[in-house]
Amino acid sequence: MAEIIKAKVLLVDDEELFLTTLAKRLEVRGMQVSTVTRGKDAVAMVDKQAFDLVVLDLSMPGMDGLETLKQIKAKQPDAEIIILTGEGSIRTGIEAMKAGAEDFLQKPVNIVELVNKISEAKDKRMHILQNKSVKDIEQILQTKAW
Template sequence: MAEELKARVLLVDDEEDFLTMLAERLESRGLNVTTATSGESALASVEGQEYDLIVLDLAMPGFDGIETLKRIKARQPEAEIIMLSGQGSIRTSIEAMKLGACDFLQKPVDINELMGKIGEAKEKRMLMLETKSIAEIEKILHTKGW
């Protein structure tokens, strides 16, 4: 698989064993994975990089998943984010979706379901970037009078 075609995924979870295991499983399926063990380090990661998908744990010390979601969306409104929870409540998942999460998965996560979600997020992101590029080209053509 060409490097530019690899989906870029940011995994954020304070449980390091879970994070390492999930990262290895996704990398073995050809994904480009970055990990963060806190909301703060996730925010630092999105500063200089855009991801096709961010998988964000709900329960973390410091910035929890909801606070991290809000802050990432403030910086990158188009970011595709899936929330993960070991003890997720319906109310919390509804709040996360209202704040812009595209999905909510329970731990332990089903790797095939997650791979499907990553594929959907990458396609959605590619379509959005393509649409944005077309709009920019049309704007340039219109302003130049071509």
């Protein structure tokens, strides 16, 4: 049986059959998955709700994955993003990592590897959110004269 991971994931890919298939494979593993086929829709979706992870195709018509990554990171710097591509190069992967991607995986993606990366990214995001909460509480305590 597949490992169950409670994570909220946004999949972004212009290949609808790939997107649908991958979404089903992740949902079977307990994830709540939203899908969009365009970069600008991904940016809008991230504005509306929080995701544990965005899995983003690099090569898309219109706004490509790299530009989508940059726009998401500009709005939500702590967003966890994994780049997926069938046409990636080492240079492109490095550029995506410099722009803030958590990881860079080649298509066809190994589902076990992707699930492991999602689990790692969710753990990292939870740690970041916990630290932020602690800092927020400390700030509140310092400003109150209790």
